[in-house]
Amino acid sequence: MGFFSRFSRDMGIDLGTANTLVYVSGRGVVLQEPSVVAIDVSTRQPLAVGEGAKRMLGRTPGTVAAIRPLRDGVIADFETAEMMLKHFMRQVHGGKTLVSPRVVIGIPSGVTGVERRAIEDAARGAGAREVYLIYEPVAAALGAGLPVEEPTGNMIVDIGGGTTEVAVLSLQGSVLSESVRVAGDELTDSITQYMKKVHNLVIGERTAEEIKIRIGSAYPNDDYDAVTMDVRGLHMLSGLPRTVVIKAPEVRESMSEPLSVIVEALKRTLERMPPELAADIVDRGIMLAGGGALLKGIDTLISHETGIVVHIAADPLSCVVLGTGKALDNFKQLDRVFSSHAGGL
Numbered sequence: 368m369g370f371f372s373r374f375s376r377d378m379g380i381d382l383g384t385a386n387t388l389v390y391v392s393g394r395g396v397v398l399q400e401p402s403v404v405a406i407d408v409s410t411r412q413p414l415a416v417g418e419g420a421k422r423m424l425g426r427t428p429g430t431v432a433a434i435r436p437l438r439d440g441v442i443a444d445f446e447t448a449e450m451m452l453k454h455f456m457r458q459v460h461g462g463k464t465l466v467s468p469r470v471v472i473g474i475p476s477g478v479t480g481v482e483r484r485a486i487e488d489a490a491r492g493a494g495a496r497e498v499y500l501i502y503e504p505v506a507a508a509l510g511a512g513l514p515v516e517e518p519t520g521n522m523i524v525d526i527g528g529g530t531t532e533v534a535v536l537s538l539q540g541s542v543l544s545e546s547v548r549v550a551g552d553e554l555t556d557s558i559t560q561y562m563k564k565v566h567n568l569v570i571g572e573r574t575a576e577e578i579k580i581r582i583g584s585a586y587p588n589d590d591y592d593a594v595t596m597d598v599r600g601l602h603m604l605s606g607l608p609r610t611v612v613i614k615a616p617e618v619r620e621s622m623s624e625p626l627s628v629i630v631e632a633l634k635r636t637l638e639r640m641p642p643e644l645a646a647d648i649v650d651r652g653i654m655l656a657g658g659g660a661l662l663k664g665i666d667t668l669i670s671h672e673t674g675i676v677v678h679i680a681a682d683p684l685s686c687v688v689l690g691t692g693k694a695l696d697n698f699k700q701l702d703r704v705f706s707s708h709a710g711g712l
C-alpha cells in the first residue's frame with residue numbers, strides 16, 4: 368500500500384458533547400453532525416444518527432430513545448458513543464468497513480484516566496488502528512491558526528456544549544489550563560429553568576437552545592436588546608400548550624450564573640500567569656473558539672471583565688477538528704502536541 372493511500376484514510380475527530388466533526392487527510396472536514404443517536408429500545412439498534420436523531424430529541428415514543436452519549440465533554444453512555452463513532456467513521460469511508468485508520472482525537476484537558484481510556488476504547492471499537500489523543504484546547508488553538516509552536520504565550524478559550532477549556536499555550540504545550548464543566552448546555556438549561564420559574568412554561572431542550580441562539584446574549588447591546596421571540600411550550604398551571612413572548616435582556620439575565628462561572632475560570636487562569644506570558648497575552652489578546660463563541664456579546668463580556676482584547680476564531684465550531692487535522696498532517700513536526708498515544712507505530 369502506498370504512502371498516500373495509507374495516510375488518506377487517517378482521521379482527526381472532534382468527539383464533542385454537542386457535535387462530532389471528522390477531518391480526513393487530503394479532503395478536509397467531511398462530516399459535522401450533532402452527537403445524538405436514536406435507538407430502538409427493544410433491539411438496541413440505531414434508527415438514526417446525527418441530525419436525524421437530533422430532530423427526535425424530546426419527540427420520541429416509548430419504543431425509541433434519542434440519546435446524547437456524551438455529557439460534560441466525556442462519554443456518559445459508552446455503548447451508544449461507540450455505535451455513533453462507528454457510524455460516522457463508516458459514513459466518511461463510504462460504507463467500507465475494511466479500514467482501520469490512524470485516528471487523532473480531541474479530549475478535554477480535565478479528563479480522568481478512566482474517561483481517557485473510554486474515549487480510546489470507543490475509537491478502537493469503532494475500528495481505529497492507532498489512537499492519538501490531543502488536548503482540545505491545543506487542537507482548538509492549532510485550528511484557530513495560533514502559532515502554538517513558537518515560544519510565545521497564546522490564550523485560547525473553547526466554550527463547547529459540555530466544557531469550557533481555558534489554556535495558555537507555548538512551544539506546542541499547555542503552560543496553564545483550566546477546564547470547567549459549564550458551557551453551552553448549562554446556558555441552555557438555565558433558559559429552561561427560567562421559563563419554568565418565571566413564565567410557568569415547560570419547554571424542551573431544543574426550544575431552549577433555539578432561544579439561546581436566536582435572542583440570547585452575554586452583554587447589553589441596543590441592537591439586539593429590543594428583540595423578542597414567541598416561545599411555545601406547555602403551561603404548567605393549565606397544562607395546555609401556550610405561547611409566551613420573551614425579551615432578549617431576560618434571556619441574558621437567565622444565563623448570568625453559568626456565564627459568570629465561565630468568566631471566573633478565565634480570570635483564574637489570567638491570575639496564575641507567569642509575567643512574560645501575561646505580557647504576550649496582553650499583546651496578542653484572547654482567542655475564542657467553540658459554539659459558545661457564537662453567543663452574541665460574549666467577546667464584549669470577556670474583554671470588559673478582563674481588560675484584554677478578545678478575538679473570535681474564523682470558524683469557532685471547526686477549530687478542534689481542524690486542529691486534529693493539522694496534527695495529523697504534521698505528525699512529525701507537531702509530535703509534542705499529543706497527550707499520549709495508544710498502540711505502537
Ligand SMILES: Nc1ncnc2c1ncn2[C@@H]1O[C@H](COP(=O)(O)OP(=O)(O)OP(=O)(O)O)[C@@H](O)[C@H]1O
Binds near residue numbers: 656
Ligand atoms: N449561534 C450560537 N449562539 C450561542 N450558542 C451557540 C450558537 N451556535 C452553537 N451554540 C452552542 O454551542 C454549543 C456547541 O458547541 P461545540 O460544537 O463547540 O461543542 P462540542 O465541541 O460538541 O462540546 P464539548 O467541546 O464541550 O464537548 C452548544 O451548546 C450550542 O447550543
Ligand SMILES: [Mg+2]
Binds near residue numbers: 503
Ligand atoms: Mg468541543
